Amino acid sequence: MQEQVLDGSDFVRDKSKVAWITAIFMTLFHLGAIAALFFFSWKNVAVAVALLWVSGGWGIGMGYHRLLTHRGFKSPRWLEYFLTICGTLALEGGPLFWVATHRIHHRNSDQPGDPHSPRDGAWWSHMGWILVGESMHSDTTRLARYAPDLAKDDFYMWLTKWHWVPQVLLGLTLLAFGGWTMVLWGIFFRVTIGLHFTWLVNSATHMWGSRRYQTKDDSRNLWWVAMVSWGEGWHNNHHANPTSARHGLAWYELDINYMMIRLLELTGLAKKVKVVKLPSKLVTAPAHEAEQHAEHQEEHQEAAGVAAYGD
Secondary structure (H helix, E strand, O other): OHHHHOOOHHHOOOOOOEOHHHHHHHHHHHHHHHHHHHHOOHHHHHHHHHHHHHHHHHHHHHHHHHHHHOOOOEOOHHHHHHHHHHHHOOOOOOHHHHHHHHHHHHHOOOOOOOOOOHHHOHHHHHOHHHOEOOOOOOOHHHHHOOOHHHHOOHHHHHHHHOOOHHHHHHHHHHHHHHHHHHHHHHHHHHHHHHHHHHHHHHHHHHOOOEOOEOOOOOOOEOHHHHHHOOOOOEHHHHHHOOOOOOOOOOOOOOOHHHHHHHHHHHOOOOEOOOOOOOOOOOOOEOHHHHHHHHHHHHHHHHHHHHHHHHO
16 A cells, blocks of 8 residues: 555656746746846855855755664754755755655666656756646645655644745845845745755756766766765765765765764764765676665665654
8 A cells, every 4th residue: 555655656747737936936037146247246155155055064964864864863852943945945845755766766767656866867857857747746645645654743733735935034134134136046046046056956866977886777976966966966876875864875976965964973073974884995886786785775764754754
């Protein structure tokens, strides 16, 4: 019964139906990002970069991805909530939507049912998939099937429905302290660039780059995507070891998100940090070995997700 519920079939998007609200908002944000370029100042750039790290690194990479989706480490509930709120600032949906989408991606990676596989087209995997079909951002009933651990928490249910509220509050704060030009940079430019950085993980790292592990999908390690996504671009490493909080496995694979998790661990704010154990020499694993390893981690995560959340 659980396999049928979690196969992602109810997440398949109708490509003939345009998601007009999403399309309009994406258009406005891209226009706002272009407008920001005409009001350049180093102060505004600094604000945008700082907020990009908060929303993309702390929020998406550490919070939504490595903590909520894969439970690669544990943290105090207040810190988990804080990182999740940071994630909403990326404008990639609420926690249930993001986690559910990503878990389905791992289950069906580059197979039928994958929400954003380049096998359905590069444009589709990068941005096209969010511009069509039914919006599911606030459909907590459907999302809860794929994120039952989060659905048990009223805060996450509320934040999924009202994920845009922190963004509005941030925009008003920037308006008060820096005027409209700071809003253009700190909201429109920062969000637009951050969206494309995340989308590059969905698209580029399934098309280009190197493969340390012969996983069942097309995931690849792509250094320049890792640089702009705070370490999320070591995607082949991640798909082979999905519950590992560390994605950059070699010394030369910079993984800022893991460095921050490690810092939290040293200060006692992160515990039970899962890190994949590597042999002394990094070699390409046999295909069957890598596939079985990744599948075992995903099955274990699904089976123990609710219990892990409650610890």
